Amino acid sequence: MNGWILKTWTENKALLLLLALMFTFRSACADWNAVPTGSMKPTIIEGDRILVNKLVYDVRVPFTNISLWKLSDPARGDIIIFESKASGNRLVKRVIGIPGDTIGLRDNQLIINGKHLDYKIVASVNLTVDKLENLLGVEHLIRIDKRSSPLSDFQSVDVPADHYLVLGDNRDNSADFRVIGFVPRQEIIGRSRSVVLSLNYDNFYIPRINRFFMRLDRPQNL
Template sequence: MTTTKKKKKFISLSDIALLTLIISIKVSLIDWYYIPSSSMEPTLQISDRVVVDKDAYSLRVPLLETIIMQNEDIERGDIVIFKDAGTKNIFIKRVIGTEGDVIEMNFHKVLVNGVEIESKLLLSNADSTTYRERIGNKEYLVSYSKNIDSGMIETIQNRDRVLSNPDSIEAKFISKHYQQRAGKWVVPKGSIFVMGDNRDNSIDSRFAQVGYVKEEAVKGRASFVLANMKPLKVGNTELNIIPVGFSDFNKEIYSVDPITLAQVTESKEETPIE
């Protein structure tokens, strides 16, 4: 009697190629980004996982940087993910201006081409001031620090005199914080101007460390928060890839939802502004 042995089935090169293609397309079209800092609060919280539409503005060769097709234009109010050319760090910020725009900041007012961004004061407390801003159909909250406010009010009116003594405490304060309350920027061709919603806890286009962001450096547009995923902590180390707590599922980020508004205004010390 003849026994026929079954041949072992190995994964073929075509199977590997197909799997690689599927993964590459998925990685090139959609991704998520972990929020490590407070620079976009209250819109985005630390530990949020933001779903990113990677082909919103351009279609790239899978796993490469080469752009093969342009899609939508980057718009003011979009939340974008981009890679810093120098440090290669990944940032997430809100677009305030596109090429050719003139951006001005006058204390808590932000103007684009001479027109103030629509803004409504919501509340104020001993620590911060919160506004609801709107760019087009995108609505969001921004906050400013009262500590910087008080220091800037006292020194900015006498800026020239204060800066004549660069070693003074006031001069050092202005040198550090002036861009957070005043300035004028003209966005060059092929670039965008970005800011964090947490205006005094964000390194963005107001500062030389980031400056104007090249459009080709933008990796995608944030779509929504998949969930807030608290990372596993081992000692003083956070393991972001291992979440242990989940909340804020499927959260909208281009409008101010009632839950976010309630979280911002629930402190007893805060005075709501109607």
């Protein structure tokens, strides 16, 4: 067995080192994340592969969530990727409330620290409405269901230290704070600001060329 291992190492040393470096880079620095659901529509759609910057918040021990050095904290409006213990899944959501904020939701209109956010309708199709939400200086699109939804309201809550309140941009179709509660700081993996590539799941996985390298930190189709 030892002879086989030595022979494999000798014959494939360059490839094995390359693979080790690649996996380490993806674990600690940057990776992409497939998006299988529509909870972030219209910003992110099913079939998007988004780029995840894993160094924006922390320098971590590769292949772990252990932070060696905190570089920054998530900001309101950031699209974050996190390993949710509450849901048992890796999720992609938008930061709405940071530690110390008071957040409420009334008929799908946010109230942050006593301020009612501004909204502008940009599209209305069938049973949904797309609105431009001004998240205290960060503008982005959200999608609202015209039918009544139990997710369209929640009482004002205070965001505790080292936790974040996150929502999906597809407000009536997202398992977010209203389902899983606050997100602990240590669960957050990184931030995304762009799509790498996109495949159309409903059309034989044909690439959506128009979404390749599309920015996520500015509203689209306005």
